[in-house]
Amino acid sequence: MAEDDRVAVKTYVPRQQKEIWSAQADDLEMSQSEFVRTMVQAGRSEFEIPSAGDSGGTEPGSDAPADEDFADRILEVLQRSGALDWDDLVEALVDDVEAELDAEIQRLQDDNLVRYSGREGGYVVTSDE
Template identity: 50%
Template sequence: MSDDRRSVKTYVPAEQKERWQSHADDLGMSQSEFVRTMVQAGRRGFSIAESSDPTEPSSGESDPGGEDLETEVEAALADGPLSWEELVDAMVGDFEDQLEETLDALQERDRVRHRGREGGYTLTNE
């Protein structure tokens, strides 16, 4: 994994930031590490069914805190030690490919359009 890092900024309500900081403290993490980990965990927990229609979500097959994740962690560590960041990256999977396939399918069905002037992808009203 590269040590080349970039800053990402977001704005959240003060109460949410306080909850995140408290949770990060409870876990012995910095707030940056906590947010990065939670984003990756959220991305990992989102899956799309392996079907002919990639826009149909899976029906409860994802188990981000369960045995499937344990199996994947063990497989990632089978070749040797990984840092926290390397392990998180290994767990991310191919979410970006699934998202691209889903957007392509939605665009083919004219449910979503990419409109640069409007800031990106938008739903059609059809």
């Protein structure tokens, strides 16, 4: 994508939300724009990496095959990082998924939908009991 192909998108969020996003972007060593763009894409993308021979299917509410979303993710990584060999490309994609997972787990914990339980050996869904 050429630099002149970019356009601005403006939105308003509560100050506290911006502070949270800013801190999370810093933790991920991302600009705030890159963080928001990545989180929006993560919300629109499946978190599974299609295996070879996977026919893909479609996302709910979308006519685009899931393969195209994965292709877009590959292109984003290569545009951001430049030339990568196979192992580095796999590592970059895994790192992206880990960053997305970390942000989502944090959001779910902030919303009190999941919590980490040492006793149970991992993350668990909270109950309203």
